[in-house]
Amino acid sequence: MNMSAALSLVALSVVLALASSAASLAAVRMPMVVRLLAMPLFALAGLSALAGGLIALLLGDVVTATLPLGLPWLPWRVRLDALSGFFLALIGVVSFAVGVYGPAYVRGLEKGRDSLVALGGFSGLFLTGMLAVVLANDAFLFMVAWELMSLASYFLVAFQHDNAANRRAAFLYLLMAHVGGLAILLGYGVLASFGDGFAFDAMRAASLPPAWGSVAFVLAFVGFGMKAGLVPLHAWLPEAHPVAPSHISALMSGVMLKVAVYGFVRFVFDLVGEVQWQWGVAVLAVGSLSALFGVLAAMMQRDLKRLLAYSSVENLGIIFIGLGLALLFLGTGYPLPGVLALIAALYHALNHALFKGLLFLGAGAILHSSHEHDLEHMGGLLRRMPWTGFLFLVGCLSISSLPPFNGFVSEWLTFQAALQTWQLDSGVLRSLIPIVAAVLALTGALVAATFVKVYGVAFLGQARSRHVRRARPVPHGMRAGQGILAALCLALGIMPVWVIGAINAIPEQLLGAGLPHSAAEGWLSLNLVAANGASYNAPLMAVLLGLFVALAFWALRRGAVRRVRRCDAWDCGFAPPNTRMQYTATAFAQPIRRVFGHLFLVEETLVPRDDGSHRHQLTIGDRSWGLLYVPVTRWVESASRRVIRLQSGNVRVYLGWTLATLLVLLWIIS
Amino acid sequence: MDHLLSVAAAVAAVLQALLYAAAAPLLVGWIRKVKARLQNRRGPSVLQPYRDLRKLLGKEVRVAHTASPLFRAAPYVVFAATWLAAATVPLFAVDLPTTAVADLIVLVGLLALARFFLALAGMDVGTAFGGMGASREMLVSALAEPAMLMAVFTLAMTAHSTNLAGVIDFQLTSDFALRPSFLFALAGLVLVALAETGRIPVDNPATHLELTMIHEAMLLEYSGRHLALMEWAAQIKLVLYGALIANIFFPWGIAQSLAPSALGIAIAVIVAKLMLLGAALAVGETLLAKMRLFRAPAFLNLALLLALLGLLSHVILEVGA
């Protein structure tokens, strides 16, 4: 196993993804080809990318190649190193799970009116785009692949385009993707002008003056941040992700957002190189704001997929908190905590891909069997769909950062990285960073509250609508897809040392320093920077937890009283409780809405109806829409109204403009 | 000798875990006794909670028709997670094998796991009580978590580690110093402990009125051995927080070796500290009244403010120069 083998595996995955896309063309005649051929090819592409990426990450080496494509003087270059290997593995594993899940899900869409050719074709192109972005070693291929990724996902978001709201959501997504792409292109432009060329190697070798470095950083942050869904550039996320088919939402939320993280890490840590600590402060501020806002918005939602989309905003905020800490520590000259923070951010990126993918696949399973996406109509699904319910519970536990699952490990790492502030010189930073950590803690607790709400309202209790009462379990393929991700969530939670040892290759390559070999302390415990420092012993924790549960079970199940008798629930002596008496999702969120509500535009009205009853209406709006998007829209409209005056309609005026431009160009050339 | 020591240490760790589970009802009984005396009653015997648990363990379990398998599994998870969290907190000795997992953030994580399943159990049967308890509990815990973490951070910034044994060792080995940061962190942590263990003024542990229940509302449908496990878990959580506060801020007396004399003194000292803390809690509960739910955010804001002030006084006053 060497790097060229890894590169060939990744190349194979790109070919398989394209093949999956091409195979879907046959769906015009035979719709079943998507689930019989295209989806399995998709899964194989994911598997191949996973294998290639893992080999590259474990070997910790670099291999580059030049493709015969692209422009004659600017061919496309690819590069496989530890960072791209990690993200390829991430893309691969989620794509594999989606590919296993896909056939059964797509079967439900075959009878619909929407084009399966588009679904299968653009899924393959979407995967190709993402793989190419991670492989790219020059700005040209990067931008082409980025565009491919954005366009393919636009068509996937607009899959069910009969609905006008879906079309609007897709348009907003396309618009913001392109604005972000423009910012990224400008950032690469800055780097290319100093590096004398568009190849990443040239950009790496160049050294930027600090002011231009900051300009490039801001452009990259805006561009990649918009794609990653950071506040206030997040407005497209909660519109676009719920609208796409569920397995595509899993890919978008789980994988595409991480490709944006990859782009940011590659740009700032690799290409720019010398980081300034002020960048870290900016990234920390935006990250904490996104985390807090995302989770509060998620808490207020009643549409399951929209809730999951806002939760993605929150998790990306956490990832960027880690990246901000890394920039801060590296910029002030403390590489070891910086490496720790970078590893925490990357670990969380991997974790989020896994558990968000799992949750979206679960939401898709619910949609498949009960056609419901509104939490207020669900209930009692655990008894109707036991496997989906169990796997969704694993997803909820992981995202709420609870031991022994993977979310807890990355949160622990982020806290430990934040705790290294005592080493910093600046007292102001030493006061501000723990405040960021407190915001992170608040976010974590609110996430747990949100997912208690989701699981409690959707899977527990009694069914609130007819379809949900008659929901049937999903086919095996869908269960297997979710099962793969759930098993990985548990595995990454129990074996963090092995994972960190693997990820450690990335800072070693990018920054020249890695964590002192934590794996050398033994496979059990995760000891950090200092000898008597904090440690987390994941396998021991999991074993002890299981042991204690077994002990309690054994100790109490013996003896005479073992049977359990079923009865009615406590009803205070009044009529038996019906399904309308349960807590709804909106009711569950009410205390938190009351405490934090003024961050949003909450409108609550009680409208009396003719028959004496009242209609309660609750609208929760996003403040950033009115604060940022509407003014920008209005400014663009007024600016374009002014520019319209150039269009006088007179042919001679147009010829005059042509003459003037020609004169200016000739003058410039001379 | 080394092998013997590690066997002795392992035995001591197991003993510590068992002692937590065994002593928790006793602490609750002591608190009830002191409260009764303050209210001019004789009160139940200090051993009454043991009798209650034994009674519940012998009773039949009744489960609602609408309950799912999670309802029956949750008590075991809640009990195991809380007990494991308690077992890692050094009670009478610092040098035990459990120090490998004795991390403050892991502690918070385990308690969060227990609370997650408790809240889900509340929502499982599909009645209004359970949902209400779960919703209120998640609000209180969401607001208590930043205060708790800020207090932990203040300690960790001084001791440079979140490892419980590390913090205790730091306190024991460094010279005596009046630290304003520890004072504020103690105050903040006490308020957080009141909120997390569901005592007055945040929640009344002895009420069953729907207007005032938080913890009890989630347990309303449980009976028999399931209820025994849940109640026991709540008692273990109380003794956990008591031991945490006593041993982190006033660790003098804890055994730093496994010599029997040191252990004996340590056990006597921790019993005295817990009795004192229990009496203080009883006095506080008698003097204060339970706040309405939407004043709890102000209470927890005060806890966060205290912890923040602890951090600021650490940065400004203690490190300096």
Add this chain to the structure above:
Amino acid sequence: MSLIALPLLQQFVLVLAALVLFSSFVLLSQARLVSAIHAFAWQGGLVAAVTTVVAVAGDSTHLYFSALLTFALKAVLIPWMLHRLIRRLELERHVELLRWYAMVNMVAVALVIFSYWLVLPMVHEELAFTRNIVAISLAVVLIGLWMMVVRQQAVAQVLGFMSMENGLFLAAVSATDGMPLVVELGVAFDVLVAMVLFGVFFFQIRESIDSLDVDRLNRLTETVEETDAETGAGSRPMMVKSAVAEGE
């Protein structure tokens, strides 16, 4: 750690200074007026305690007198006068809830961090201890001024003003070992006179606008608005534009 290097008395001063900062936070957000006066009394007492400890450590006799004066004035006399004033104004049960409670506290915390950042340049080794207390005093002054900004009740504004003076006194005691006695007595009597005048003014204000809400003093601008209306032609297009925007 540098904290351990300090003698015990100086550590005690640090604890007391931290408690003064805490009392100014309590003063800032305390809803009940009577409790706010008690918090102010505690703050005065703590400042007197700091003065005493500094006197014991530095062995300067005039600071004992200073401490006694501060205690008598700030912790006993002025709170008693305010209490009497409140009883006469019939405001004993007055409760003023802060809007944006969390935001006010966050800004106060930011002020503390800002004042720490301001005094950082005093990096001389011997001055480290003093510099930290000066940071706390500056924070107390700023929080007192912030209290005057966010609170609407006039009596609460007086408390804010007084706590500013407390902060200045704390800085003086720790940094320069107290002020010359003449200055001290002058300041003390100025504060006393200010209190008496406040009492008189409060009655006047209440008689003229029938409340002690400082925001009601806005009515003083009514005459200015009438002259603006005559020049309204220039301002009207703006109003029309915003109405159109809202109609969208």
